[in-house]
Amino acid sequence: MSMTTSEITGKSMLQVLRGHGGVVALVAILLFNMAFTPNFFQLQTLFVNISQVATIAIVAMGMTLVIATGGIDLSVGAIMALAGALAPLIFLSEFGTAYPVLGVALAIALPLLVALACGLFNGIMVAKLNVQPIIATLILFISGRGVAQVLTNGNLQTFSNPQFSYLGTGKILGLPFQGWLAVAIAVVLYLVISRTTFGRYVLAIGGNERAARLSGGPVARVKIGVYMICGALAGLAGLIVVAINSASDAARNGSLMELDAIAAAVVGGALLQGGRAPIFGAILGAVIIQLVKYTLLANGVEDEVALIAKAGIILVAVYVQQARKE
Amino acid sequence: MTVLLEMNAIQKAFNGVPALAGASVEIERGEVHALIGQNGAGKSTMIKVLTGVYRRDDGQISFNGQDSVLTNPREAQAAGIATIYQELTLVPLRSVTENVMMGYEPKRFGAFIDWSAAHARTREILTRFGIDIDVKMPLGTYSTAIQQLVAIARAVSLDAKLVIMDEPTSSLDTSEVKTLFGVVRSLRDAGVSVLYVSHFLDELFEICDRVTTMRDGKTVGCVKLAETTKLDLIAGMLGRASSDIAAAGMTEFGGGAAKKGEILLEAKDVATGPRLSKFDMSLHRGEIVGLGGLLGAGRTEAARALFGVDALRSGSITLKGAAAPSQPADAISAGLGYLTEDRKAEGIIPDMSVRENLTLALLPRMTKGGQIDRAREREIVQHYIDALDIKTADMEQPIRELSGGNQQKVLLARWLAIEPDILILDEPTRGVDIGAKREIQLIIRDYVDRGYSVVLISSEFEELVEGADRIVVLNEGRCVTELTNPGITEHKLVQALAHTNEAIV
Numbered sequence: 001m002s003m004t005t006s007e008i009t010g011k012s013m014l015q016v017l018r019g020h021g022g023v024v025a026l027v028a029i030l031l032f033n034m035a036f037t038p039n040f041f042q043l044q045t046l047f048v049n050i051s052q053v054a055t056i057a058i059v060a061m062g063m064t065l066v067i068a069t070g071g072i073d074l075s076v077g078a079i080m081a082l083a084g085a086l087a088p089l090i091f092l093s094e095f096g097t098a099y100p101v102l103g104v105a106l107a108i109a110l111p112l113l114v115a116l117a118c119g120l121f122n123g124i125m126v127a128k129l130n131v132q133p134i135i136a137t138l139i140l141f142i143s144g145r146g147v148a149q150v151l152t153n154g155n156l157q158t159f160s161n162p163q164f165s166y167l168g169t170g171k172i173l174g175l176p177f178q179g180w181l182a183v184a185i186a187v188v189l190y191l192v193i194s195r196t197t198f199g200r201y202v203l204a205i206g207g208n209e210r211a212a213r214l215s216g217g218p219v220a221r222v223k224i225g226v227y228m229i230c231g232a233l234a235g236l237a238g239l240i241v242v243a244i245n246s247a248s249d250a251a252r253n254g255s256l257m258e259l260d261a262i263a264a265a266v267v268g269g270a271l272l273q274g275g276r277a278p279i280f281g282a283i284l285g286a287v288i289i290q291l292v293k294y295t296l297l298a299n300g301v302e303d304e305v306a307l308i309a310k311a312g313i314i315l316v317a318v319y320v321q322q323a324r325k326e
Numbered sequence: 327m328t329v330l331l332e333m334n335a336i337q338k339a340f341n342g343v344p345a346l347a348g349a350s351v352e353i354e355r356g357e358v359h360a361l362i363g364q365n366g367a368g369k370s371t372m373i374k375v376l377t378g379v380y381r382r383d384d385g386q387i388s389f390n391g392q393d394s395v396l397t398n399p400r401e402a403q404a405a406g407i408a409t410i411y412q413e414l415t416l417v418p419l420r421s422v423t424e425n426v427m428m429g430y431e432p433k434r435f436g437a438f439i440d441w442s443a444a445h446a447r448t449r450e451i452l453t454r455f456g457i458d459i460d461v462k463m464p465l466g467t468y469s470t471a472i473q474q475l476v477a478i479a480r481a482v483s484l485d486a487k488l489v490i491m492d493e494p495t496s497s498l499d500t501s502e503v504k505t506l507f508g509v510v511r512s513l514r515d516a517g518v519s520v521l522y523v524s525h526f527l528d529e530l531f532e533i534c535d536r537v538t539t540m541r542d543g544k545t546v547g548c549v550k551l552a553e554t555t556k557l558d559l560i561a562g563m564l565g566r567a568s569s570d571i572a573a574a575g576m577t578e579f580g581g582g583a584a585k586k587g588e589i590l591l592e593a594k595d596v597a598t599g600p601r602l603s604k605f606d607m608s609l610h611r612g613e614i615v616g617l618g619g620l621l622g623a624g625r626t627e628a629a630r631a632l633f634g635v636d637a638l639r640s641g642s643i644t645l646k647g648a649a650a651p652s653q654p655a656d657a658i659s660a661g662l663g664y665l666t667e668d669r670k671a672e673g674i675i676p677d678m679s680v681r682e683n684l685t686l687a688l689l690p691r692m693t694k695g696g697q698i699d700r701a702r703e704r705e706i707v708q709h710y711i712d713a714l715d716i717k718t719a720d721m722e723q724p725i726r727e728l729s730g731g732n733q734q735k736v737l738l739a740r741w742l743a744i745e746p747d748i749l750i751l752d753e754p755t756r757g758v759d760i761g762a763k764r765e766i767q768l769i770i771r772d773y774v775d776r777g778y779s780v781v782l783i784s785s786e787f788e789e790l791v792e793g794a795d796r797i798v799v800l801n802e803g804r805c806v807t808e809l810t811n812p813g814i815t816e817h818k819l820v821q822a823l824a825h826t827n828e829a830i831v
Binding site: 204 | 633635654655664671674675676682690697700
């Protein structure tokens with residue numbers, strides 16, 4: 001009996017490790033940095049990382065919801081570019097300069113509405129026209145950034161607008177505003193997933209769509225809903241990036257963000273076939289990806305090599321998931 | 327006869343919970359050996375230990391005169407053990423030939439598949455089984471029954487010494503079962519042994535030589551079928567005296583007792599497609615109406631039409647005097663419930679808990695402003711776990727970890743919880759053990775006694791004949807006749823089917 005007990009303990013230790021692979025990875029990265037990266041434990045480092053990780057985390061949370069229904073959204077990077085291009089156009093316009101407060105408010109609200117509409121488009125393609133998510137979102141992936149560049153004539157728009165820039169440079173209790181925003185969004189989404197009918201249906205659809213439909217689940221509405229949330233969050237991230245830089249570059253804003261977001265969601269424990277929505281996992285995944293990027297950069301490794309490292313992380317995350325399933 | 331397989335005192339535990347506790351089975355060469363037991367008795371675990379899917383904790387296995395140390399299914403296949411699982415493991419989009427030959431394709435120059443040889447060999451194998459189909463067509467274009475026979479053909483073509491069949495007839499109709507039995511007999515004549523797992527006891531008497539009964543992970547007996555009775559087998563599985571069961575009747579149903587109320591549901595000349603072309607029925611309050619017919623007769627299609635899953639091409643359905651709903655969500659709010667036939671594909675959400683699965687249809691009614699009333703949810707779930715005696719560690723256990731019978735009870739509870747006026751049950755007791763089956767039948771009868779109505783689809787004539795107040799008989803998508811209890815016998819039902827379908831007599 002005593003032997004079986006120790007066996008069980010040994011097994012569950014392994015399971016705990018597997019269940020928290022993300023945490024283990026995070027600790028490993030931190031330890032590595034403590035040993036090798038100069039000036040790692042400084043407030044400045046923390047600020048830089050929080051302000052950069054927030055955008056990945058915000059997009060990754062939306063992506064996690066979409067993935068939880070068994071879908072995927074490739075258009076998030078393009079939506080970021082679109083929302084980011086619109087904002088300066090609005091507050092730099094004649095109207096925006098005449099009524100600065102209203103201008104900034106509109107420069108936040110209108111791009112978010114456009115992002116929401118992009119999500120609606122994706123959702124309708126997927127849920128009503130039954131287009132495969134990867135194809136449906138490819139449409140805006142291609143055209144969204146194009147529209148953004150047409151709107152700005154392909155130019156870099158620089159500006160100086162402290163009110164708008166608060167989104168990306170503001171601080172609350174000494175920590176970056178967007179970090180708090182990401183945490184607030186996470187708490188809200190966590191409650192949505194665990195406490196509401198909408199959240200339950202998201203997981204049910206990802207777990208077994210036919211069963212969810214036959215049990216009366218509003219499958220189309222819920223799917224459209226997740227794509228809209230994902231679109232809106234991508235739009236918000238696009239605004240934050242523009243606010244950080246005090247400049248909007250439609251060609252680069254959100255570029256390759258879809259891959260970062262998917263990677264963060266998967267590292268955080270989302271299953272690509274759907275049925276799971278680890279919201280805080282997405283944040284953890286985003287933090288890991290950001291830290292790996294930072295670590296490599298800080299140690300003089302080139303960007304291209306960093307991409308390969310990112311691929312390695314995804315590989316390990318998927319492997320751990322597969323092992324856990326058995 | 328010599329012994330082909332001997333499994334002795336097998337032990338296997340999962341996370342400290344024993345699934346097998348000293349189970350044994352012995353199969354002779356050229357014998358068709360039945361393995362029976364309730365769900366959770368350990369039949370599947372036993373098979374998986376044999377085929378190397380699980381590693382045994384203790385005990386001996388000797389196969390073909392050697393100690394067996396199989397560690398994966400591939401080795402089992404190489405050793406001559408072929409398994410046909412309940413869930414088909416084929417590729418529906420590829421051709422029949424590719425499915426039969428997969429991994430063993432005849433090659434030309436050692437690299438290119440010799441397609442003409444492959445097609446010819448496949449055709450030859452299938453002809454031996456009495457199946458005459460175009461082997462170049464994708465497998466998925468054929469019925470589940472044909473697909474199953476193809477799976478068996480594939481297994482047998484790999485020179486198996488032992489073929490394991492897990493519920494092989496659960497999706498076959500009468501004539502296909504006959505074909506299958508022909509195959510089993512020819513295997514036996516060729517000296518191949520068959521381990522036959524089935525819930526249909528009548529079949530065993532027809533096809534098997536000996537039967538091993540399991541209960542709670544142990545072997546409780548092994549007898550020749552010629553020397554036992556159905557009642558004794560049931561008693562062995564349940565661990566009860568056979569005289570108790572005889573007194574109680576074989577099923578827990580008693581049809582024909584219903585007091586009819588007003589008409590709730592009426593279908594007239596309903597057609598939804600080629601598989602349902604003319605369906606008529608009426609349903610009164612407090613009544614069980616059975617849908618009888620063979621596989622492919624249109625019973626499930628009729629249920630889907632009533633529940634608003636499939637759109638009507640012609641005809642009409644009236645529900646409580648109003649037009650019928652056109653999608654499941656509306657059907658549910660109009661007072662319908664539909665327990666689907668395919669538990670895995672259309673019923674359970676495997677990774678969700680018992681609690682979440684049970685309340686899925688009830689969600690809209692447990693919500694305040696979009697937020698789930700979690701206290702009430704737990705209360706309702708606990709009520710049904712107790713009332714239906716669902717065996718689960720707790721309500722947070724993922725449903726996939728439950729046995730088939732308990733999964734079915736959770737799904738039944740999903741629908742009972744919304745208290746539909748009309749509950750459509752498609753094969754509610756398929757693939758569940760005898761104990762759970764009796765309980766489910768009691769639950770259904772009790773529900774009707776409380777003034778609700780049930781549409782019952784069952785391939786088990788016994789269940790239909792004893793349970794239904796009336797039986798609407800379908801054949802090839804059309805209603806052919808209606809029988810009324812009391813007075814329906816299995817013989818009459820078979821006659822009604824035979825009347826328009828000479829093939830099955």
